[in-house]
Structures are given as structure tokens and as C-alpha cells.
Amino acid sequence: MTRVSFPADFLWGAATAAYQIEGSPLADGAGPSIWQRFSHDPRLMAAKGDTGDVACDHYNRMESDVALMKALGLKAYRFSVAWGRVLPQGTGRVNAAGLAFYERLVDTLIAHDIEPLCTLFHWDMPAALDDRGGWLNPDSAEWFADYARVMFQALDGRVKKWVTLNEPWVVTDGGYLHGALAPGHRNMFEAPIASHNLMRAHGRAVQVYREVGAHQIGLVVNIEPKYPATDSAADAAATARADAYMNRQYLDPAMLGTYPDELREIFGEAWPEWPTDDMALIRQRLDFVGINYYTRNVVTADASWPLNAGPVRQDATYTETGWEVYPQGLTDLLVWFKDRYGDLPLYITENGAAFYDPPQAEDGAVHDPLRVSYLKKHFAAVSDAIAQGVDVRGYMLWSLFDNLEWSLGYSKRFGMVHVNFATQERTPKDSAKLYSQVIATNGAVL
Numbered sequence: 001m002t003r004v005s006f007p008a009d010f011l012w013g014a015a016t017a018a019y020q021i022e023g024s025p026l027a028d029g030a031g032p033s034i035w036q037r038f039s040h041d042p043r044l045m046a047a048k049g050d051t052g053d054v055a056c057d058h059y060n061r062m063e064s065d066v067a068l069m070k071a072l073g074l075k076a077y078r079f080s081v082a083w084g085r086v087l088p089q090g091t092g093r094v095n096a097a098g099l100a101f102y103e104r105l106v107d108t109l110i111a112h113d114i115e116p117l118c119t120l121f122h123w124d125m126p127a128a129l130d131d132r133g134g135w136l137n138p139d140s141a142e143w144f145a146d147y148a149r150v151m152f153q154a155l156d157g158r159v160k161k162w163v164t165l166n167e168p169w170v171v172t173d174g175g176y177l178h179g180a181l182a183p184g185h186r187n188m189f190e191a192p193i194a195s196h197n198l199m200r201a202h203g204r205a206v207q208v209y210r211e212v213g214a215h216q217i218g219l220v221v222n223i224e225p226k227y228p229a230t231d232s233a234a235d236a237a238a239t240a241r242a243d244a245y246m247n248r249q250y251l252d253p254a255m256l257g258t259y260p261d262e263l264r265e266i267f268g269e270a271w272p273e274w275p276t277d278d279m280a281l282i283r284q285r286l287d288f289v290g291i292n293y294y295t296r297n298v299v300t301a302d303a304s305w306p307l308n309a310g311p312v313r314q315d316a317t318y319t320e321t322g323w324e325v326y327p328q329g330l331t332d333l334l335v336w337f338k339d340r341y342g343d344l345p346l347y348i349t350e351n352g353a354a355f356y357d358p359p360q361a362e363d364g365a366v367h368d369p370l371r372v373s374y375l376k377k378h379f380a381a382v383s384d385a386i387a388q389g390v391d392v393r394g395y396m397l398w399s400l401f402d403n404l405e406w407s408l409g410y411s412k413r414f415g416m417v418h419v420n421f422a423t424q425e426r427t428p429k430d431s432a433k434l435y436s437q438v439i440a441t442n443g444a445v446l
């Protein structure tokens with residue numbers, strides 16, 4: 001591992017998402033999202049009773065939260081817009097009060113010299129659009145394009161880095177195939193359709209941005225590098241299937257205009273033949289790609305698992321969400337991206353971990369040594385990739401706050417800032433104090 005170093009203008013920040021932190025999901029004329037419905041349905045929500053009704057109460061505490069971001073020394077803040085606050089029905093009438101919240105947020109960030117990075121879709125589709133078929137409806141691309149246009153015309157210039165979608169793989173795998181996430185469908189035939197329409201929506205939003213925007217736009221994907229358990233042909237094939245399904249299913253169409261061949265084998269009769277025009281729509285010039293990295297997967301051929309590709313547990317530290325701590329995977333995937341897709345600027349738009357955080361100490365401190373160790377290793381992994389010529393421009397820690405970890409509720413704490421959900425007290429953990437030093441020295445402290 002070479003000495004840790006980062007470009008002088010490296011953008012250090014933190015990330016959150018609307019439904020996970022804001023609370024007040026129906027305030028000021030907002031329309032409900034599919035996560036409002038899902039989290040209130042005990043048949044669907046794994047952490048029954050944990051909803052986004054309050055979360056981190058960020059909707060009511062935004063100004064003080066931005067002041068805390070400033071105190072931590074953040075240079076940037078990646079947030080998402082709740083589509084239903086701005087367009088309660090998903091299309092049509094704009095809810096001025098909902099849009100005004102995000103204008104206030106952006107103006108407050110800028111006033112504190114923190115760059116806003118805005119994600120348009122972080123899983124919380126308006127329920128009214130789900131009633132019209134959601135991502136299964138091909139019209140969803142135009143619904144999203146119209147919403148994106150509203151946001152670009154309101155905020156572009158104050159926001160100079162836009163993200164269309166956050167992790168389309170999770171939306172379709174969790175929301176349409178396995179049902180663990182909203183809207184809770186379990187349908188092999190729906191997943192490829194939802195996935196394709198998400199990517200069409202991405203393409204349309206980028207086209208709209210090229211009409212009305214003047215800055216940068218990209219896509220955020222979660223990449224989980226896959227490693228064969230052995231050098232057997234069966235494990236190699238299983239690894240290729242897993243990589244195609246999770247990683248190349250989204251980056252190949254966005255960057256190359258094609259789907260991986262393995263998908264036809266994986267989905268069989270459930271895989272449609274998509275129109276060539278769609279592939280041209282999806283493949284839009286991007287200014288950057290955001291990479292969300294958490295863990296890797298060691299794969300073996302195993303018919304008892306989907307894709308005939310099962311995970312092989314390693315002799316390593318695992319997080320509260322069951323993910324192996326493997327910082328080398330971040331370096332490997334960044335080099336892989338450069339080799340496969342070329343020299344596009346990249347941001348680490350999410351990286352972090354949920355560990356068991358001991359209760360606050362007598363002095364109020366929250367000691368999180370496992371997260372401190374995790375972060376140091378992953379900072380070094382990014383530095384290693386940069387040393388190998390990968391154009392990584394910034395790092396957004398996931399997450400600023402302990403928050404609603406979707407269907408897992410509030411039990412999985414990813415924050416560098418502890419949130420007491422009974423009192424809403426925020427307490428920077430030791431990892432936040434480390435991060436402040438890393439930002440202040442641009443990594444030299446590591």
C-alpha cells in the first residue's frame with residue numbers, strides 16, 4: 001500500500017437520503033411515497049413499527065444539521081429529494097412548499113461553503129405513480145424526466161452536481177424481485193422491466209439536463225466486486241453471472257449501450273429483447289459516475305442459490321449487515337471501472353458500515369473503533385486506486401447520521417454522528433472526529 005494521498009481539490013463529504021432522515025413525509029402538501037406505504041405495512045416491513053414518520057427529524061432541524069456539517073468540516077453534502085414533496089402526484093402540479101424546503105437546504109449549504117450534490121431518485125417513488133404501475137409503466141421515463149426538469153430549472157447553478165438514480169440494482173432486486181424493499185413485489189418477469197425503465201428514465205433525465213442544465217450530471221451505482229472461490233470453470237461462470245446481474249447490468253447499458261449476455265441466461269424467458277432505440281436512450285454522455293461500495297462477494301457455483309452462485313464466507317471482520325470488510329475490493333473495482341469504461345471522473349458516493357456502537361460513555365462520547373478502522377482502510381484503498389491512475393474526485397461517507405436503514409429500521413447504525421431517536425440529540429462519534437481530521441489535512445493525518 002503506497003503512502004495515502006489525495007488530489008488537492010478532493011471533495012470530502014457525507015451522504016444521506018430523504019426518506020431515511022427527513023421525517024415529516026406528508027408535511028406542507030407532500031404526497032406519500034411507496035416507502036411511506038411500505039414502512040407502515042407490518043406484512044412488508046421487516047423492522048415492524050420503524051417508519052420514516054420522524055426519522056432524524058431533519059425536515060425540522062435542517063439549519064442546525066447544516067451547522068453541524070460545517071462544524072465537522074464537510075466540503076460537500078450528498079442528499080436526495082423526496083419526489084413526492086415536489087410533485088405530490090408524481091406529475092403535474094408542483095408543490096411550492098415542498099420545493100422550497102430543498103431550495104432552503106441548498107442555500108443553507110452554500111452559505112456554509114458546503115457543496116450540494118443532489119440525487120433526484122433515492123428509492124422513494126410517489127405512491128400515486130406506483131398506483132399507475134410505477135417503474136413497470138414505460139411512461140415512468142417521462143414522469144421522471146418531467147420531475148427532473150422541475151428540479152433542474154429550480155436549482156441548477158446552485159446545485160452543480162446532479163445524480164439521476166441511486167442504485168437501480170437495489171430498486172429492482174429488492175423492490176421487484178425479492179420483495180424486501182418497496183414496493184415489495186416478487187416477480188422474475190417484472191424485475192427486468194423495472195430495471196430497464198429505470199435506466200430509460202436515467203437517459204431521459206440526462207437528455208433534459210443537456211437541454212436546460214449547465215453543470216454536471218451522473219449516475220450512482222452500487223458495485224460489489226465478485227471473486228471466484230476457486231479457479232474452477234464452474235466458479236468462474238458463477239462469478240461472471242453474479243457480476244453481470246449486480247454490476248454490469250447497469251453500467252454496461254449506461255456506458256456501453258448494451259446489456260451483458262449473461263442476463264439472457266439468468267432471466268431466460270423473463271428477459272425481453274429491448275429496442276435498439278432504448279439502448280441509445282440509456283447510453284447518454286455522463287460527467288461522472290458515483291460508486292457506492294460496501295463489500296465484496298466471494299462466489300461459488302451453488303444451485304441452492306439464485307443465479308446458481310452462492311456466497312462463500314471469509315475469515316474476516318463482518319459488519320452488522322453481514323458484509324465482509326474488504327477494502328481491497330474498493331481499489332479493485334475502481335481500477336476495473338477505468339479498464340472497462342475508460343477515464344470518466346468517479347466519486348465514491350457512499351462508503352461506510354453498520355457496526356454495533358456501544359452506548360454513550362459517561363462523558364457522552366460515542367466510541368466506534370470498528371468504524372474508525374473501516375474508514376481508515378477504505379480511505380487508503382481510494383488512495384491506492386488514485387495512485388494507479390483512477391480519476392477519483394471525491395468521497396461521500398455513508399452516512400452523516402444514524403438513520404432509517406430501510407426495511408431494517410433503526411437498528412443498523414451507519415452514521416458517523418449518533419442520533420438518539422428518543423431525543424433527536426446528535427453526537428459526533430469518534431469516526432466523525434477522525435473524518436474531520438482527514439478532511440482538514442486532506443488525508444495527510446492517515
Ligand SMILES: N#[N+]C[C@@H]1[C@@H](O)[C@H](O)[C@@H](O)[C@@H]2O[C@H]12
Nearest residue numbers: 017166167292350398405414
Ligand atoms: N444497506 N445499506 C446502507 C446504504 C443505504 O442506507 C443507502 O440508502 C443505499 O444507497 C445503499 O445501500 C446502502
